[in-house]
Amino acid sequence: MTATDVRVAPPKAARVATWMYFGLNGFAIGMWVVHIPSIEHTTGITHSTLGLLLLVLGAAAFTGMQVAGPLVDKIGQRRLVPAAGIVLGISLAGPGLATNWWTLGLALILVGFGNGAIDVGMNAQAVVVERGYPRPIMAAFHAMWSIGGAIAAVVGAATLRADVPTELTLALAGVLCIVLSLIASRFLLEATIEEEDSPEGERTKPPAKLVWALGGLAFGLMLSEGVANDWAALHFRDILGTTVSTAAFAYGAFAVAMTVGRFLTDRVAAAVGPAAIVRWGAAMAAVGLTVVIVVPWVPVALVGWAVFGLGLAGGVPQLFTAAGNLDPRSSGALMARVVGLGYVGLLAGPALIGGLAHWMPLNIAFILPVVLCVLTFFGGPILKSKDPVARSEEPAVRSAK
Structure with missing residues (x-):
């Protein structure tokens, strides 16, 4: 079997674009985390209720991963990764608009699903980009996720200190994620596979x-x-x-x-x-x-x-x-x-x-x-x-x- 990666952008441009997706994912989740105390106060929920809602977010993220995985293989990364970034950006406004436990729960389901989908998609894209390089580059992508989270901590602290409404901050952060997703999408790579079947016509699957x-x-x-x-x-x-x-x-x-x-x-x-x-x-x-x-x-x-x-x-x-x-x-x-x-x-x-x-x-x-x-x-x-x-x-x- 031989595999051919069809490039739709220069490798360096695709690498930068993938950095952007990891960074915006870390930024989006970081903005939610920074605003948890204010959202908890606005919605009037208890710590125990928040804990249960965080489990809901985690379950939604896991679901998003399992849905996105096969979709990456079916429709391609150039479609799924930007779409997941847009979903995550749109969902980010939800927690800021929530007024009680159930509206926050609905918002977190969408946040979790978008986060899970982009997590799988951007990691799959990182693997494709890495194949075009003579050395490993995957860890640096994950470092950009951490950088995005650190930027969110600084921005979130500044907006909270300035008494900017949480719903406005999260909405603007979501718009930023959508814009970056659209800009970076044109530089993503797509992989196509040319297969040479075995004499028996069987496909070898990993154990x-x-x-x-x-x-x-x-x-x-x-x-x-x-x-x-x-x-x-x-x-x-x-x-x-x-x-x-x-x-x-x-x-x-x-x-x-x-x-x-x-x-x-x-x-x-x-x-x-x-x-x-x-x-x-x-x-x-x-x-x-x-x-x-x-x-x-x-x-x-x-x-x-x-x-x-x-x-x-x-x-x-x-x-x-x-x-x-x-x-x-x-x-x-x-x-x-x-x-x-x-x-x-x-x-x-x-x-x-x-x-x-x-x-x-x-x-x-x-x-x-x-x-x-x-x-x-x-x-x-x-x-x-x-x-x-x-x-x-x-x-x-x-x-x-």
Whole structure:
């Protein structure tokens, strides 16, 4: 079998366009997160109701991923990715207009669905763009998601301080996402597959066990990431006894280290391969979080959270690339499974740690993600069975006029 990627834009333009989609996705979700307190106040809901609505958002995102995956393979990325970006942009105004729990719930269903759809679509597009390069570039795309979230935090803080109405801020942010989606759409690549069937006329599909194994690794790594997102600051406040302002540095150290790590990962992956990134990154993360568990001193714990973030930085992008390259004919559907399982882990992590924290100190509950990172270290070699960075010296690509 031979595969030919038909380019509809120069590779560098497609790369920048894909950066834009990752950035706008991070920005959109970041704007929602920043405004959660004000939306909670406006709608008059309790913390427990908000928790249930966040589960609704997560379920809608997972549904969006499973719907978008097969659609990517059926209608193509140049149609699905911009459409998902437009849906996400339109949906962003919804939470700001909500007046009670059920209107907020309806708004979050649309936000979640759009977020899930664009998540699968832009990752599938990133795989296609990466095939035209002689080295890995996937991790940098994920770093742009973090940059988008950081921009949202700054913009959101500024608008809240200036008393700009939440509904206006989110509506304008949504318009920006729609405009960027439309601008970037013309530079996306599309992949077409030319197949040479086997003598028996059968199509070789990737082993289901391999797909689920990649999804399992993504689940473990993204569960660990979710733990840091929701519990790093609380660890500093409740276990180490710091002030709220100091506690914020715990998550900050993790987030900055992860973002920097993602910008560095691609170069390292080109030299050592994806399996090594996943394995030794997971080992580094396990060491970093172990330091957090056992060391009671704030400066050392900060280093531990940073090492944890640096270790987790590169693993998930390698797993997504591997899934997207298992079978280019069904890249979207395969990525939907792996991305979906990873997203389930991201949602489940904070909840699992919260449940364990009822029975044991919070830092002891962190043993769960440590164990998952260790298991990822031993499971990492499965990427060698389908090396996503292996490329021919003369890739079969051509430009479409």
